[in-house]
Amino acid sequence: MSFIELHHVKKEFQGKEGLVSAVNNVSLTIEKGEIFGIVGYSGAGKSTLIRLLNGLEQPTSGEVIIGQQDVVELKGAKLRDYRKRVGMVFQHFNLLWSRTVRENIVLPLELEGMAREEREARATELIQLVGLKGREEAYPAQLSGGQKQRVGIARALANKPDILLCDEATSALDPQTTDEVLELLLTINRQLNLTIVLITHEMHVIRKICHRVAVMEAGKVVETGEVLQVFHSPQQAVTKRFVQQELLPENEPTDQSIDYLIQKYPQGVILQLKFTGAQSKEPVISKVIKQTNVDLNVLQGTIQQNQKASFGTMLVQVTGTKEEVAAAFAYFKEQEVGVEVKHHE
Numbered sequence: 395m396s397f398i399e400l401h402h403v404k405k406e407f408q409g410k411e412g413l414v415s416a417v418n419n420v421s422l423t424i425e426k427g428e429i430f431g432i433v434g435y436s437g438a439g440k441s442t443l444i445r446l447l448n449g450l451e452q453p454t455s456g457e458v459i460i461g462q463q464d465v466v467e468l469k470g471a472k473l474r475d476y477r478k479r480v481g482m483v484f485q486h487f488n489l490l491w492s493r494t495v496r497e498n499i500v501l502p503l504e505l506e507g508m509a510r511e512e513r514e515a516r517a518t519e520l521i522q523l524v525g526l527k528g529r530e531e532a533y534p535a536q537l538s539g540g541q542k543q544r545v546g547i548a549r550a551l552a553n554k555p556d557i558l559l560c561d562e563a564t565s566a567l568d569p570q571t572t573d574e575v576l577e578l579l580l581t582i583n584r585q586l587n588l589t590i591v592l593i594t595h596e597m598h599v600i601r602k603i604c605h606r607v608a609v610m611e612a613g614k615v616v617e618t619g620e621v622l623q624v625f626h627s628p629q630q631a632v633t634k635r636f637v638q639q640e641l642l643p644e645n646e647p648t649d650q651s652i653d654y655l656i657q658k659y660p661q662g663v664i665l666q667l668k669f670t671g672a673q674s675k676e677p678v679i680s681k682v683i684k685q686t687n688v689d690l691n692v693l694q695g696t697i698q699q700n701q702k703a704s705f706g707t708m709l710v711q712v713t714g715t716k717e718e719v720a721a722a723f724a725y726f727k728e729q730e731v732g733v734e735v736k737h738h739e
C-alpha cells in the first residue's frame with residue numbers, strides 16, 4: 395500500500411451557476427519520502443485537492459487514505475490530531491507580524507501545550523535547519539521574501555509532520571529566491587525522508603525538485619508520471635503547454651539571434667541542440683568531439699539541471715569534413731539530443 399492513496403475522489407461545490415466539480419474522480423498514489431508535484435492552471439482544482447489531503451474539506455465521494463488511515467472517517471479530536479501530522483506552507487507565508495521569527499516557529503508547539511524548554515530547543519533546531527541562525531529575533535517585516543518562507547517552512551515542520559503540503563510556496567518569490575527555497579525543500583526531504591506534496595502553476599518548480607508529477611485540468615488528473623518522462627514525452631495538450639512554458643521563450647534562441655550568429659560564424663554548420671532530460675549521463679559535447687573529430691564551438695545556450703538530468707537548448711557551430719559533420723549529427727540523434735540544422739555553408 396502506498397503512503398497516500400486517493401481513490402475516485404470527487405469534490406463538488408454549489409456555485410452560483412450550479413454544481414462545480416472542483417475535483418472530479420481523482421485517483422493517485424504517493425510514496426513515503428517522495429516529492430510529488432501537482433501542476434495545473436488556475437481553477438484546475440489543486441487547492442481543493444490539498445484541502446482534501448489535510449482534512450479541511452470532506453470529499454463528496456471517494457477515499458483519501460493516508461498512512462493506512464481513511465481521513466474521511468476522522469472526526470473531532472482525531473481529525474485535529476491528524477492535522478498536526480500535516481505541515482502546510484503557504485504562498486503568502488501566513489506569519490504573525492507581531493511575533494519574532496522564533497515566536498512564529500514555536501506557535502504550533504505552544505498551542506500543543508509543549509513545555510517552554512522543550513519548544514525552545516526545538517525552535518533552535520528548526521532555525522538551524524532552515525538557515526535562519528542570527529535572525530531569530532527579527533520580525534517578519536524585517537525579512538526578505540525568502541526568509542519569510544523559511545520561517546513558514548520551519549513552523550510547518552515544528553510538529554514533526556509526516557507530510558508537508560506546499561501551496562504555491564514559491565509563487566510570490568523571485569527566481570533566485572525560488573531556487574533557494576526549493577533547494578531547502580529538497581534538503582529537508584532528504585534529511586528527514588519527509589513526503590512533500592506541492593502544488594504549483596510553474597513547471598520549473600516541478601522540474602527542479604519533484605520525483606513525480608500529476609497534471610490537473612478541470613478537476614481531473616489528465617496525466618501523471620515520472621517528471622523526466624513527462625518532460626520528455628508529454629501526452630496531453632495541457633502538459634505540452636506546461637513543458638513549452640519551460641523551454642520558451644527565454645531559453646529558446648530568437649530568429650534575430652540566430653541570424654546574428656550565422657553572420658558571425660559562417661563556417662561549418664550551426665546546429666540547435668535540445669536536451670529534454672532523456673539523455674544518458676554521457677558527456678555528449680566532449681564525446682562528439684573525440685569520436686567524430688569535429689570542432690565544436692558553443693555559441694549560445696541555457697542548460698539547467700534537475701535531480702537527474704539536463705534540460706535546455708544550445709546553439710553550436712560544428713566544423714569538419716562532410717563525413718565528420720554527418721557523424722556528429724548521427725551521434726546527437728543516437729544520444730536522443732534533439733538536433734536541428736539552423737545553417738550550413
Ligand SMILES: Nc1ncnc2c1ncn2[C@@H]1O[C@H](COP(=O)(O)OP(=O)(O)OP(=O)(O)O)[C@@H](O)[C@H]1O
Pocket residue numbers: 407408409414415416434435436437438439440441442443
Ligand atoms: N468553496 C467553494 N465554493 C464554490 N466553488 C469553489 C469552492 N472552492 C473551489 N471552488 C471552485 O472549484 C474549482 C477549483 O478551484 P481550486 O481553487 O481548487 O483550483 P486551483 O487549481 O487551486 O486554482 P487557484 O490556483 O486559482 O486557486 C474552481 O472553479 C473554483 O471556483
